[in-house]
Amino acid sequence: METKLGLSVADFQTVKNRQDLLTLINEKNAVCKKVKKTILYDEELRLLQIELVKLQRWISNNNKRVAVIFEGRDAAGKGGNIRRFMEHLNPRSSRLVALNKPTEIEKGQWYFQRYIKELPNPGEIVFFDRSWYNRAVVEPVMGFCKDEQYKEFLVQVPEFEHMMYEDGVVIIKFWLSITKDEQLKRFEARKENPLKRWKFSPVDKQGQILWDRYTHFKEEMFSKTHTSYSPWMMIKTNDKKVARLEAIRHVLSQFDYEGKEETTTVLNPDPNVVMRYYRSNTNID
Secondary structure (H helix, E strand, O other): OEOOOOOEHHHHHOOOOHHHHHHHHHHHOOOOHHHHHHHHHHHHHHHHHHHHHHHHHHHHHOOOEEEEEEEEOOOOOHHHHHHHHHOOOOOOOEEEEOOOOOOHHHHOOOOOHHHHOOOOOOOEEEEEEOOHHHHOOHHHHHOOOOHHHHHHHHHHHHHHHHHHHHOOEEEEEEEEEOOHHHHHHHHHHHHHOOOOHHHOOHHHHHHHHOHHHHHHHHHHHHHHHOOOOOOEEEEEOOOHHHHHHHHHHHHHHOOOOOOHHHOOOOOOOOOOOEEEHHHOOOOOO
16 A cells, blocks of 8 residues: 555555655655655754754853844744744743833833843843834834834934944844745635634734835835844745744854854855845845
């Protein structure tokens, strides 16, 4: 009896590990690219997560402060990326920041104030699932801020980030790019999956309707806030798994941590997937 993969039950009984399965797939020339891709992805992710553990230990031992910002349209994969980064890190020196909408008190404060207290402490790496850049795209698109507040933000944010840079905080800014069609597919999948339904909100619905408006404010943000000391890194995320691996590679490539030379995998990101804003000639979103 053969499965749809072109492999018999007897074939599977000979398999003892992932490598055996890969060898068998290649020998049989089975039509199961997805299975092979998943196996390779899982193994590559494991190797990169080992490097993240090394990096975290180095950050902790050297009192470094690292902030990794994930921005992008809804359903671009921010949460999924962050989960793979944090999965095996020590929670004592790593942290997720995903702030709710500002309270009435916070609305009366300097815009950056509520983010300042979330910045990394010495020896800590912090992951921002959206950040102060809410005011650059989401807020003006949805009408959640005044025009003068938006303009003031664009003037202040490069200075704000430069102060952090001068004080030794390492800021890595990711923009996760997704096509309009792929976003719609992921929205539909969220609505169908009871485990992901909570992710879908009225704001998400507007993502498709206001696509061009999002694009306008996204480009304005890049033009005003992409700097030599705090550049925007673009990641193509239509393929979630590739995006996760390449995002991790980029972060690892930015540090000369202890034990890096002992790695058994590639630590430099694919330039066709991860690139600086000004090198991105064609934007998929």
